[in-house]
Amino acid sequence: MTRPLHRRLLTLALASALSLPALAQTAFAPFTVSDIRIDGLQRIGAGTVFTYLPVERGDTLDAGKAAEAMRALYKTGFFQDVRLDRQDGILVITVVERPAINKLTLSGNKDLKTEDLTKGLKDIGLAEGETYNPLNLDRVTQELTRQYNNRGKYSVQITPSVERLDRNRVNLTITVKEGKAAKIRHLNLIGNEKYAEEDITKGWESHTSNWLSWYKRDDQYSREKLSGDIEKLNSWYLDRGFVDFSLDSTQVSISGDRKDMFITAGMTEGEVYNFADVTVSGDTVLPKSEIETIVGFIRPGNVFSRGLLELATNAITARLSNIGYAFARVNPIPSIDRDKRTVGVDFQVQPGPRVNVRRIVFKGNTRTADPVLRREMRQFEGSWYSQAAIDRGKVRLDRLGYFETVEVESEPVAGADDQVDVVYTVKETTSGSISAGVGYSQLSGLNLSLQLSENNFLGTGNRVSTAVTRSDYQKRYDFSFVNPYFTDGGLSLGYNVWWREFDYSSFNVAQYSTNSGAFQVFMGIPLSESDSISVMLGADTNEILAYEGSTPTPLVDYIKAVGQRTFHTWKAQVGWGRDTRNNYFTPVVGSTQNISAEIALPGSTVEYFKLSYDVSKYWPLSQALVLKTALNLGYGDSYGKTFTRNICYTAPTLVDTNNDGVADTSVPGPAGTDPCLTTSPDFKKTVTAQGLPFFENFYAGGISSNGRVRGFTDNTLGPSWSSSYGYKQPLGGSMLLAGSVEAIFPKLFDSPSARVSAFLDFGNVYDGYDNFSANELRASAGIALLWRSPMGPLSISYALPLRQKDGDQVERLQFNFGGQL
Incomplete structure (x- = not known):
């Protein structure tokens, strides 16, 4: 209210x-x-x-x-x-x-x-x-x-x-x-000689019906909106030098059935004025020359603009508020010469008392402990007031993802005009997700799963996630822990432990299985308010279970060339990240960038590296529209030795198994190794293992992969292998290129927990950069919904492929728990 x-x-x-x-x-x-x-x-x-x-x-x-x-x-x-x-x-x-x-x-x-x-x-x-x-x-x-x-x-x-x-x-x-609200049927301006009506009313909230009125509802009459628009009309002319502009009349009439409104505004534009001398007076606190530099963008001879006066006033106020003068006032006093049509301006500075922050108070954090919020502060108790530091604290709280809303205000201390209390009021929201299920199908049998993820474990700010999944096609046990403030300076420390027995063919990937486990330790080191680097060290083991006749031949040959099916890897990863978003789940401004390099250290079964770069940026075009652009790049290759083996076979022989005197069963001949032990093999094949291991490939397609191209089935784009029965098995690739352009409508729902977008996705994966071709890029367009449900973030999309080829697997309606638009 x-x-x-x-x-x-x-x-x-x-x-x-x-x-x-x-x-x-x-x-x-x-x-x-x-x-x-x-x-x-x-x-x-x-x-x-x-x-x-x-x-x-x-x-x-x-x-x-x-x-x-x-x-x-x-x-x-x-x-x-x-x-x-x-x-x-x-x-x-x-x-x-x-x-x-x-x-x-x-x-x-x-x-x-x-x-x-x-x-x-x-x-x-x-x-x-x-x-x-x-x-x-x-x-x-x-x-x-x-x-x-x-x-x-x-x-x-x-x-x-x-x-x-x-x-x-x-x-x-x-x-x-x-x-229903009465509709604006007629909007008329009288007296506007210098500018067209459509230019003046472009930024108004009140309009006659147009093709976007169903969304903006700008054709619905509101006295409050019209009052704001009349003020915009006044600002329009004052920002363009019309100092003598006057609004002569505003008439609003309603039809007899109370459904239509008719608005007419009459005005007198006047003449254009220019700036004359610009001076600074009063107690400037800082050297007067520094304040004059702040307002130096206003030059004599330029067209007068009230917007420039407000910009200069706010700049001086902000500068003083950052050194403790929380109640500083700057009054621009105009001196109008109507004969010369000039306006001289004197900025009178009244700094007021220098203010000290007595206490920082948090309200509404019923679950999150005070120290978790306090460590995000850049304004400290007992120090001089700084508006920039206070605002930065609000942004950092917003980016935690623990709160639906964060508000901050400064409250004067009774009896002390040089002290304030800074009060942050937060509204808790879901900071994790939970997924549990029991199901049965003829294909996979009984499925049991429980996945828990909490970014604010017990209100401590620590991130904990665990997953237990059991079915006929997978057994999975995961645990992860991160303390984002292992040290007071913001160094984070965490670890991952997991064991997985996985049948990849159930997830739109080539038919093979793995038994794998890993232990990883990682840390994050802050470089600035928005930049950090991360370091990870770990060891993992991966047993590949491939089956000749069903597993794609290139994968089987890779394993044969290496000479073993269990891969041991010592991994190291280093990355740099920048995050300037204003909110974790529903940002409207800012960007994220992440660069990472992962390497399988010497001594690993296969020595390789992976590079990736992800960037996204939010462009606020208006309160009702935010444009998001995103790009994902990935590349991997081997740097160690190339594995080559010769596989030799003898021709199969026929054996009489039922003793009827006729040979009726084929028995394969003995296979040799490298060097072939068979003196005269009937068949010899050379297999090679080089490049990025197939189990580390990038994938594209779907809503949940790094190479997100909605409208196509998860992981199905890029290189594939078809069996003799025509069954297509995606192989992934060592190079990834994907991106999107997304129009987000944050005001479509009157709730910060839900938002809708319209998107254009493109991308694919390739078997090395030599095979890259822009003609192979796939594209899709559609709409998406992100809902911060009580069980965690839920993304739903409906997309239509715009660029596809024969054999592509299409899936228009897709959903996923976790992530953001």
């Missing part, structure tokens, strides 16, 4: 409290009150009544005193009727209590949120457990109607209903039928 609405509801409460029924005159002669008796009380205690009553035992009660007593009791709002009587020397007060509100229900309100309305109604006494006053309900109905009218909804109906209950209670229901 907006503050004006909040204040209006409170004003209505005061007005209703003062609107008392006429006081009945009690006809009795003055007497001395020997005792006071109160009849008719049900919920309110007699002690409460005596607190407000201006009559005590021993007082002389006359007509004036009686009227005063009745006014005091009516003013409490507890009673709908009060009567005074006398029994001998006893004052008898008979009251009829107003009913209590048992339940308050709001329905049908969309523009005004229920929680905001409930809070405002509570402040004026319309809340469960409070005393019911009909006047409050009537006047709140009028105020709500006025608020909806301000939003262009003139057909709104506010219907209050009161249900009487036993024990002097009522149920209140306020039903809202908002109706």
Whole structure:
């Protein structure tokens, strides 16, 4: 609820409290009150009544005193009727209590949120457990109607209903039928001679209907939006030198059926003025020459612009606020010469007291420990106030991914004009994901899985993830732990441990299986606010289970050339990353860049390296539209020796297995090794293992791979091998190129937990850079939804391939847990 609405509801409460029924005159002669008796009380205690009553035992009660007593009791709002009587020397007060509100229900309100309305109604006494006053309900109905009218909804109906209950209670229901907002059918500017109407109104929120009105809703009339647009009109001309610009009239009319609005604004443009001398005065704190340098972009002779004045004013204020002057004020005083059509400006600086930050306070972090938030701060307690440091702390909290919203404000310390408390108010959100399932299919049998990922484990800021999966095609056990603040300086330390028995053919990859395990230790070293480097050391073992006849021949030959099916690897990885996004899950500005180099160290079964580069950038085009561009590159190769083997075979022989005198069973001849032991082999084949090992290849296609090209089945793009039965098995490649252009609509849903985008993806993988061809790139376009569900981030996309070739596997509707748009 907006503050004006909040204040209006409170004003209505005061007005209703003062609107008392006429006081009945009690006809009795003055007497001395020997005792006071109160009849008719049900919920309110007699002690409460005596607190407000201006009559005590021993007082002389006359007509004036009686009227005063009745006014005091009516003013409490507890009673709908009060009567005074006398029994001998006893004052008898008979009251009829107003009913209590048992339940308050709001329905049908969309523009005004229920929680905001409930809070405002509570402040004026319309809340469960409070005393019911009909006047409050009537006047709140009028105020709500006025608020909806301000939003262009003139057909709104506010219907209050009161249900009487036993024990002097009522149920209140306020039903809202908002109706549709009136549409702007005509918008006309009169007096604009220098600029076209479409140029002036381009940035307005109020427009006549157009092809984007279904999304922007800019053709719906709102008094608040129109007021903002009129201010934009004034700024438009003042930013272009029209110092004498005036808005002569604004007329708004409504059609008889209250569905159409007609807006006309008349103006006088005036003449263009230029800047004259620009000076600085007052207590500048810093050397005057430094302040003059800040405003140096305003030069005499340039066209006058109020926007430039505001920019210069904010620049000086920001500079002073970063060295402790939190309440610095800069007043640009114009000196207008209408004969010469020039405007001289004197920036008067009033720094105010230098401010010290007494305390930094966190509110709303019900789960996250204070130290986790405090270590993200760049403003420190007991030091001079710095607006830049305070704002940086907000950005760092936003980027943690623990909070839905982060707000910050500075609160002056009572009795000390040189101290403030900085208060960060956060709203916790889901910082992890959980996935559990039980299923059965004829192909894979019983499937059991449990995956837990938590980026804020027990509110400590540590990241923990674990996964257990059991089925006929995989057994997987993973555990990962990261402490992002292993040292106070921000050095992070973590490790991964995992064991996997995996059948890759179930995941759109060539038919082979692996039994693999690894242990890795890694650390991150911050270089600046946005840059860091990472280092990883680890060891893993990978047993490849390939099957001649089903596993692609190039993979089988690779294993034969190496001479063993178990690969031992000592790995090292180093990377650099930069993250300037304003938010972890739903950024609208900033970028990310990551460069990494992974190498299988000498002594590994196969010595190879992998390089990757990922970059994404968010371009805020408006509040309703953000453009995201992304590019992923990857390349790998071997640097060690090339494995070559000669595989020799003799021809198969026929054997009589059923002793009928006829040879009927083929038995393969003995296979030799390198060098071939068979003196005269019938068949000899040379196999070679070089380049990036096939089990380290990049993959493209789908919603979850690094080479994301939505609309194609996961991992299916790029080189493949087809069996004699025509079954296509993706092999991946040693080179990856993928990217996307995405238009994000952050305002389509009135929730920070969901956002929609329209995207164009492209990419593919290649068997080495020598085989790269732009003609082989695939492309798709579609729409996507990201929802931060209670179980974790959920991405859903629907895409149509724009560039595909025969044999590509298409999958239009795809979804994935985790990640971001």
